[in-house]
Amino acid sequence: MNSPSPGLVEPDAPAESAAPRALPNGLAAFLVFYSSGAVLVLETAALRLVGPYVGVTLQVTSSVIGIALAAIAYGAWAGGWLADKRNPRTMLAPALVLSGIATAITLPAVRYAGEVLRGGATGAILLLVAVAVFAPAMLLSAVSPLVIKLQLADLRRTGQVVGRLSGIGTLGAVTATLVTGFVLVAALPSTVILFGLAASLGVTGIALGVYLHRQDRAVLPGPARVKAALAVLGLAGAGLTMVAPNPCDVETAYHCARVEADPDRPDGRTLLLNSAQHSYVDLADPTHLKYAYTRWIGAVADVAAPTGQRLDALHLGGGGFTMPRYLTATRPGTDNLVFEIDGGLVELGERRLGVRQGPELRAEVGDARLLVAGEPTDSRDLVVGDAFGHLVVPWHLATREMAADIRRVTRPTGVYVQNVIDYPPLRFIRSEVATVAAEFEHLALIAPAEALAGERGSNFLIVASDTPLPLVALRARLDADAEPVSLLSGDTLADFVGDALVLTDDYAPVDQLLANA
Incomplete structure (x- = not known):
């Protein structure tokens, strides 16, 4: 039996570092x-x-x-x-x-x-x-x-x-x-x-x-x-x-909301949503319409029926409730039904913007697309589309299917107005006019001349009905405003729209159309 030579010791194998212990x-x-x-x-x-x-x-x-x-x-x-x-x-x-x-x-x-x-x-x-x-x-x-x-x-x-x-x-x-x-x-x-x-x-x-x-x-x-x-x-x-x-003054489920007092008008209040101006109201005078597009809507309402006659009005989007308060003041007895997705804005309106719910003004919280589907056919004289996600009309409220449902709810002699914001090259407003025109027989478009020429961004107001629109009376009413504005209809409007895309539930690239070219 051989033994190791004296003085020679076999080295130990290197010890492996212990692996970290697993967690329970x-x-x-x-x-x-x-x-x-x-x-x-x-x-x-x-x-x-x-x-x-x-x-x-x-x-x-x-x-x-x-x-x-x-x-x-x-x-x-x-x-x-x-x-x-x-x-x-x-x-x-x-x-x-x-x-x-x-x-x-x-x-x-x-x-x-x-x-x-x-x-x-x-x-x-x-x-x-x-x-x-x-x-x-x-x-x-x-x-x-x-x-x-x-x-x-x-x-x-x-x-x-x-x-x-x-x-x-x-x-x-x-x-x-x-x-x-x-x-x-x-x-x-x-x-x-x-x-x-x-x-x-x-x-x-x-x-x-x-x-x-x-x-x-x-x-x-x-x-x-x-x-x-x-x-x-x-x-x-x-x-x-x-x-x-x-x-923010208030964070609602959908918005960062703030109400600012108007330094030039003691009772004036501006509602800002996500830091963008959204609505303006005068607490003491609901007929005061500061923003041009609200005056255009007011002009359409003023000529849609005899002065002072009550209307059954549906508002898609509440915001500061400017137009429901205007219709209540100018046409007593009007039934204003407001669909507002953000219940926090309804509460803010009641606290800070003079909103008072009652027989002439009711707010229903929910998505306008779903709520319109539940409305009776031929039940409204005036439908106001003024719903925005920041500065963009939510895509599902801008499609032909939505326009068809609004037409169903609007009486044959009724009027639909839709507020749209767009910027040059005006791809979205052209598509939205084409979309509404696919359902309603008579259309007009209100906007500043320089906006229609593609020189700047602006609000645009689409006016639609299944009966001929009172364009002469509307033109006279718009001319009385301090800010000049154009009214397109007929062939002039058709030339403006051109071959614009009709938006559908299957394809409505609203954000892409709004992006600057």
């Missing part, structure tokens, strides 16, 4: 569910944050979705890379705490940046959305790959572990989307949602850090430093929010 399955599932859900809370709330500055259009919605997905992609990539470089247990708690800090400073960051980036330019939209979403969403998206790496102790179960946790993350995102959209946004201001989420992330991160620290003291050195950082930065975020400019 329940804790791992919670972290993935919670972090994925938090990203979708941020994404949903971001639309509320940026809306007052860049509007709520298809481009803004697409930007929020796209940048959130980019943040998720980069966060997952970075989290996976870090998980291979360092012990994931050391990074889970800091990732949650840092995401809480980033969430806390999102609100003041957006409010300051929004004042600089205000407007609808594409670059401004993308940059402001990135300020609102990217950093916290990226940090949160790093949590799932960190957790998954910890749970992959047995390579034979890799597919099962990854599939289960990925599914749990998706369920968290779905749950958060539904809860935020159906409950949180309707019940709480954006400030409360974001600071509540930030606090929740911070507390969860600290609790996780303490738990891991007790399990393995080498994992989280000094959790007190994390607490101190969260406290300092959280307080800084809260302080910035207190002094940051706030564009």
Whole structure:
């Protein structure tokens, strides 16, 4: 039997570093569910944050979705890379705490940046959305790959572990989307949602850090430093929010709303929705119509029936309730039924804009498309379409199918007027006139001459009926206004419309038509 030579000792095999311990399955599932859900809370709330500055259009919605997905992609990539470089247990708690800090400073960051980036330019939209979403969403998206790496102790179960946790993350995102959209946004201001989420992330991160620290003291050195950082930065975020400019008096389920007094008219009030002027009312004189397009609607109403005769009027969109109050004042006994999707605006109108519901004015909260479908046939003398999402007519209210339903509700001698905003090259207003003309026999269009020439953006008022319109009386009424305006009809209107697209439920690219060429 041979023995080793004296003085020669066989070296020990190098000891493999111990693999990080896996988390309990329940804790791992919670972290993935919670972090994925938090990203979708941020994404949903971001639309509320940026809306007052860049509007709520298809481009803004697409930007929020796209940048959130980019943040998720980069966060997952970075989290996976870090998980291979360092012990994931050391990074889970800091990732949650840092995401809480980033969430806390999102609100003041957006409010300051929004004042600089205000407007609808594409670059401004993308940059402001990135300020609102990217950093916290990226940090949160790093949590799932960190957790998954910890749970992959047995390579034979890799597919099962990854599939289960990925599914749990998706369920968290779905749950958060539904809860935020159906409950949180309707019940709480954006400030409360974001600071509540930030606090929740911070507390969860600290609790996780303490738990891991007790399990393995080498994992989280000094959790007190994390607490101190969260406290300092959280307080800084809260302080910035207190002094940051706030564009809202009230946050409704759909709008950032503010009412401003008119310095030149003691009883004048301007309603701003998402920082854009939306309505003007005079609390003491409901016949005072400040905006030109409201005077055009008033002119149509004035010549639609003998002076003072009551009307059965339907209003699609309430806003400041300017026209219902005007009709009540000029035609006593008029039945004004208002379809307004935002119940918060109805409440604001009652508190601040002189709205009084009763026999002559009733507001029904809901989507105008659905509510019109439930109205009796031939039940209205006047239908006023004045519903907007920011400065855009909601696409489902701009289609031929919607025009057909409005025609059904309008009496044969009744009139439909629709307020539209468009800008050069005027693609949307041409398409909308063509769409309404596909259902109503007689049309006219009211707008400033320079707007019709494509020199600037403006309100346009479509006037439609199944009986000949009182164009001579309407022209005389418009000429009495201080601001000159054009009235197109017949061949002149047909030349203006040309071969414009008729919008349908199947194809109504409203936002694209409104985009500048």
